[in-house]
Amino acid sequence: MSIFIDRNTRVIVQGITGRDGSFHARAMREYGTQVVGGVTPGKGGEEVDGIPVFNSVEQAVKETHANSSIIFVPARFATDALFEAIAAELELVVCIAEGIPTLDMVRVLDYAKGKKTRVLGPNCPGGISPGKAKLGIMPAASFKQGCVGVVSRSGTLTYEIASHTAEFGQSTVIGIGGDPVIGTNFIDCLEMFEQDPETKAIVMVGEIGGTDEERAAEFVKERVKKPVLGFIAGQTAPPGKRMGHAGAIISGGSGTAEGKVKALEAAGIEVVYEPEEVAEKLKEKLTDL
Amino acid sequence: MKIHEYQAKEIFREVGIPVPREKVASSAKEAMAIAQGLGLPVVIKAQVLVGGRGKAGGVKKVERLEDVEVIAGEILGMSIKGLKVRKVLVSECADIEKEFYLGFIVDRANQCPVLMASAAGGIEIEQVAKETPKKILKVQIDPGAGLLGFQARNIGMELLGNIKQALAFTGIAQKLYRVFLEQDCSLIEINPLVRLNDGSLLALDAKVNFDDNGLFRHRDNEGLRDVDSEEPKEVEAKQAGLSYIKLEGNVGCVVNGAGLAMATMDLIKRYGGEPANFLDVGGSSSPEKMKTAMSIILSDPNVKAILVNIFGGITRCDDIANGLLQVAKEIDIKVPVIARLTGTHSGKALEILAGTRVLPVKTMAGGVKKAVELAGGEK
Numbered sequence: 001m002s003i004f005i006d007r008n009t010r011v012i013v014q015g016i017t018g019r020d021g022s023f024h025a026r027a028m029r030e031y032g033t034q035v036v037g038g039v040t041p042g043k044g045g046e047e048v049d050g051i052p053v054f055n056s057v058e059q060a061v062k063e064t065h066a067n068s069s070i071i072f073v074p075a076r077f078a079t080d081a082l083f084e085a086i087a088a089e090l091e092l093v094v095c096i097a098e099g100i101p102t103l104d105m106v107r108v109l110d111y112a113k114g115k116k117t118r119v120l121g122p123n124c125p126g127g128i129s130p131g132k133a134k135l136g137i138m139p140a141a142s143f144k145q146g147c148v149g150v151v152s153r154s155g156t157l158t159y160e161i162a163s164h165t166a167e168f169g170q171s172t173v174i175g176i177g178g179d180p181v182i183g184t185n186f187i188d189c190l191e192m193f194e195q196d197p198e199t200k201a202i203v204m205v206g207e208i209g210g211t212d213e214e215r216a217a218e219f220v221k222e223r224v225k226k227p228v229l230g231f232i233a234g235q236t237a238p239p240g241k242r243m244g245h246a247g248a249i250i251s252g253g254s255g256t257a258e259g260k261v262k263a264l265e266a267a268g269i270e271v272v273y274e275p276e277e278v279a280e281k282l283k284e285k286l287t288d289l
Numbered sequence: 290m291k292i293h294e295y296q297a298k299e300i301f302r303e304v305g306i307p308v309p310r311e312k313v314a315s316s317a318k319e320a321m322a323i324a325q326g327l328g329l330p331v332v333i334k335a336q337v338l339v340g341g342r343g344k345a346g347g348v349k350k351v352e353r354l355e356d357v358e359v360i361a362g363e364i365l366g367m368s369i370k371g372l373k374v375r376k377v378l379v380s381e382c383a384d385i386e387k388e389f390y391l392g393f394i395v396d397r398a399n400q401c402p403v404l405m406a407s408a409a410g411g412i413e414i415e416q417v418a419k420e421t422p423k424k425i426l427k428v429q430i431d432p433g434a435g436l437l438g439f440q441a442r443n444i445g446m447e448l449l450g451n452i453k454q455a456l457a458f459t460g461i462a463q464k465l466y467r468v469f470l471e472q473d474c475s476l477i478e479i480n481p482l483v484r485l486n487d488g489s490l491l492a493l494d495a496k497v498n499f500d501d502n503g504l505f506r507h508r509d510n511e512g513l514r515d516v517d518s519e520e521p522k523e524v525e526a527k528q529a530g531l532s533y534i535k536l537e538g539n540v541g542c543v544v545n546g547a548g549l550a551m552a553t554m555d556l557i558k559r560y561g562g563e564p565a566n567f568l569d570v571g572g573s574s575s576p577e578k579m580k581t582a583m584s585i586i587l588s589d590p591n592v593k594a595i596l597v598n599i600f601g602g603i604t605r606c607d608d609i610a611n612g613l614l615q616v617a618k619e620i621d622i623k624v625p626v627i628a629r630l631t632g633t634h635s636g637k638a639l640e641i642l643a644g645t646r647v648l649p650v651k652t653m654a655g656g657v658k659k660a661v662e663l664a665g666g667e668k
Contacts, residue, residue, distance in 0.1 A: 020603075076505055101473050101503035102395050109400050110432040125602075137572075139602040139632050154548020155572075156600040159632070160653060163600075178547060180397045207548055210397045233551035236536075236558045237567070244532040244547025244569040246502060247397070252415025257555075274556060276654050 002129035002172040003149070003192040003199075004092055004118070005068075009133050012037040012057065012066040014073060014081045020096075021072035022048050024137055028070075031140050033133040036064040039084075057088040068092040070126060070135050075099030078122060082108045086117040094135050095121035095183075102246070105181040112183070119183025123245065125155040125175035136175065144169040148282065149193035151186055152205035153178055153212075153245070157233060157275075161205050164278040168286060171199040178245025180209070186216035194224050201227045201285050203278060204269075206260055208234030209248045213260040217267035227285035229278060230264040230271045232257045290499045292513045293336045295378045297495035300472070304464045306479075308492050311380035320361035321354070323379040329354055333361050336376040337369045338518045340413055345369045350382065372518055383493060384486040389448055390414055390425075391462060392478030392496075393469045402430040402469065404462065406444050410481035436466040449484065457490050458482075472510065473503025522585050529581040531570055538563025540664045541586040541595040541624075543579070545570050545604040553598050556654065562661035565592045572603040579612020580619075587620060594625045594664035596656050597647075601632025610638035613647055622646070625663045629656035 011028065015021040016038025026049055029035040037052050037060045044055030054060035057069065069085045071078055071093065078097035085093040086108070100122045112119055120127060126136020131145030142159045146169015152158035158175050174189050176182055186204060193199045202224070206213035213232065220228050235257040237243050239250040250256050261271050270285075272278055295313040302308055310327055313336065314320040324331045335347030342348060347369050349360050357379075367374045388410035396403040409417045409424045417424055426447060428440045441462040445455030461482070469477045476498040483493045499510055516524060526533030532547065536554075540562045544550035547569045554564035566589070570582050586592055599609050609630060616622065627648045630638045639649055650656040 075502065099502045099505075101506070102475065102500050103402075103470065103473055103503065106395060106400055106402065106432050137603055142600075142602075142632065152548070154546060156544075156546030156602065156604075157548030157552050159600045159602060160549055160552070163631075181395060181400050205548070207551060212398070215398065231552075233548050233555060235555040236564055237551055237554070238534070238536065241534050241567075242501075243534065243551055243567055248547060248551070252413075253419060254415075273559060274654060275552065276652070 002132055003189065003196050004120070004174065005127050005129045005135050005172065006132045007032070009068050009135060010034045010036045010064065010066045011135060012039055012060045012064065012069045014039045014057065014069050014071045014085065016040060016048050016051065016053055017043050017046065018072055024072065025049070025051060027140070028134055031134045033135065036066050057084045061088050061090070066090065068094070068135060070094040070096065072096055079104040079108060082119065083111060086112050086115055086119070089116050091116060092118050092120065092135070094124070094126045095119065096124065096126060096137060098123040100179070102179070102181050105179065109181065109183060120174070121177040121182060123179045124177030124182070125158060127172060127174040129172045130170050138173070143173060146170050147198060147200040149189070149196065149199040149202045150174070150205070151176060151189035151193070151202070153207050153247070154205060154233065157205060160275050161203060161231060161278055164275050165203065165282060167279060168282055171196060178247050180247040186212050187219045190216060190219055190224055194226055199226065201229070201282055203229045203231070206230065206232045207245070207248050208237050208243065208250050208257050209255040211255070214263040217263040217269060220269055221267035228269045229281055229285070230269040231275070231278070232260045232264070232271065290501055290504065290510070290514060291338045292497055292499070293338065293376070293515060294334065294495050295336055295376065296513050297497040298492070300468055300497060301492055301495055304468055306461055306464050306492050307490060308495070309380045309383055311378055313376050313378050314361065315376050317358045317362035317365060320377055320379050321358045324351070324354060324357040327379065327381050330382045331357065332380045332382055333357070333364055334378045334380060335364050335367060335369060335374040336378055337372045337374055338515060339370045339372055342369050347374065375517060383483060383491055385483045386486050387484045388481035389484070390478070390480045391465065391482045392476065392480065393466055393474070394476050396429065399429055401432055404428040404430060404436060404440070404444065404466070406448055408448050410483070414478070414480060436463060438463070454484065454488060454490065461490060461492070468497070472497070472507060473500045474498060475500040522588065526568070526581070526585055529578055531568060531578060531582055533585055534567040535589065536564050536566050537591070538565045539591045539593040540660050541565045541589065541592040543568050543570060543582050543586065543595065543597045545572070545574060545599050549598065549600060553596065553653065553657065556657045557661060560657050560661045562664055565589055570604070574604045574608055574612070576608055576612035576615055579609055580616050583613065583616040584620060587622065592624060594627065594660045596660035597626065597628040597630070598653055598656055599630045599632070601630065601635060605634045606630040606632060606638035607634040607641060610641040614641060614645065617645060627656050627660045627663070629653055
């Protein structure tokens with residue numbers, strides 16, 4: 001088992017004729033993901049490396065029976081791409097695009113309420129269930145099938161942390177994205193990892209800004225029995241400055257790393273301060289079992 | 290992106306939010322002429338993109354015309370929290386009876402816009418939120434339905450206590466919300482929103498922050514940017530597609546990805562050093578980007594060592610290495626450069642860097658330790 005993504009995931013790539021879209025369509029297919037089609041309005045009928053391109057998501061779904069999509073279009077078109085994927089009732093849509101206006105995401109997620117689509121991202125690396133499929137941009141070689149679930153707000157930091165779980169491998173690794181308003185959050189992933197029989201331990205990687213980590217900590221305290229390790233980036237980040245990610249900002253004294261670490265520890269989550277510590281702590285947790 | 294009070298008030302004026310009679314001046318002489326036109330007394334307010342200007346002496350009431358030039362001159366010569374005051378707003382004096390707060394932000398947790406209002410106006414709302422959160426009234430706004438009249442009226446009644454004023458409040462709130470949406474703001478606020486002795490309402494101050502991600506839809510707003518208030522190196526970085534923030538330490542770092550960049554800074558601190566900067570070279574980094582990154586960091590005289598920490602995915606380590614090589618050809622790098630390059634094409638990168646002065650390391654922790662040590666350890 002794994003969460004969200006597996007061998008049965010049938011993916012269409014929105015923006016497949018673009019540079020990033022075509023590159024990652026290929027990389028995902030090489031990894032074993034079922035990439036069944038692509039969408040670029042105006043380029044329907046073409047092919048990218050043998051993958052058929054359609055003019056609309058609706059048409060692509062009809063022809064290919066896709067159940068998921070991944071969005072590589074530039075930010076200014078990504079909002080529309082998200083609406084289209086949600087309207088087509090896909091199960092999962094992963095939005096890689098960075099730079100979507102926050103109020104657009106508010107509208108998109110409002111539109112998604114009560115519909116069946118799970119939105120992952122935006123501004124995220126996607127997800128990978130090692131050995132099965134990847135729906136994202138992460139370097140596949142950095143992951144290996146196993147029993148640790150990883151959920152993170154970051155991209156490359158996720159790869160770094162995941163590399164220190166290599167001894168046990170990963171069930172699924174999910175990057176939820178660095179924007180202030182995102183679809184899938186920590187709690188959604190924690191809940192799925194808790195239920196997933198393959199996942200034996202969970203690593204959550206947070207960063208400054210917002211209160212998602214704090215709410216996730218509450219959830220862990222009440223509902224998660226599996227061991228959880230936490231890491232929070234941005235201990236040295238100055239307040240009021242946006243640290244690369246649109247959502248990574250300490251504003252009005254809230255969203256500090258210190259506050260998040262406290263919340264995690266209060267919930268019984270063991271917090272590590274160096275990526276390398278993840279390896280030893282996991283060993284302790286997983287041999288205790 | 291932040292804009293000045295006088296620019297925000299210009300937007301308010303256009304949509305019909307009541308603001309004082311006032312004008313912006315860049316010189317003491319200009320301020321004098323404006324005051325003459327408005328009549329005395331006037332309030333002279335420093336236009337700077339930081340809070341706390343009142344406490345810093347950047348807001349002064351002036352009773353006599355002959356004092357205007359001197360006081361405006363003083364404020365125009367000030368620096369507030371490191372920012373030079375280049376403009377002042379000369380404003381008529383209002384007969385304030387009571388100060389309120391009204392603002393809109395996106396509630397991250399609930400993923401919707403929220404109206405915030407308070408009878409504790411005039412002070413920083415973050416402070417109110419921290420010390421007396423009960424004094425802030427909040428209404429969540431349904432993104433589809435928008436701000437509803439009754440929601441604003443109810444808040445208005447609670448704050449102002451009479452329906453006539455509550456209706457005026459509603460009008461202001463709806464106009465403010467419209468600007469918030471139409472201009473893709475991350476924050477819009479009137480603090481204080483004042484009630485005058487005659488019962489009318491006036492936006493005495495204005496704060497409008499635009500969502501950087503929404504600027505592509507509002508090219509005009511780009512023209513409101515005050516480049517003088519921004520750190521020049523941060524502007525240069527942004528133009529090159531990098532995300533850079535200057536800090537006070539001596540260990541420079543070049544990292545791909547914001548999370549990894551923060552984690553690298555944290556580890557530098559943990560091992561006894563101080564990071565000199567935050568720098569995210571972003572994905573698919575070309576040698577040119579790398580060159581800009583290095584030259585920005587090298588322009589900081591505090592920097593005693595540079596750590597390059599790359600986890601290659603889309604970013605190719607050989608691109609990073611080629612960038613480093615080019616910089617080394619063009620600039621005489623006097624500080625040690627430590628490189629940790631792992632992931633995509635890392636083998637190639639190591640070949641490229643063999644025989645150069647760049648010190649390769651295997652792990653992030655190893656690289657940080659080395660960089661802190663070579664920068665001279667603890668400051």
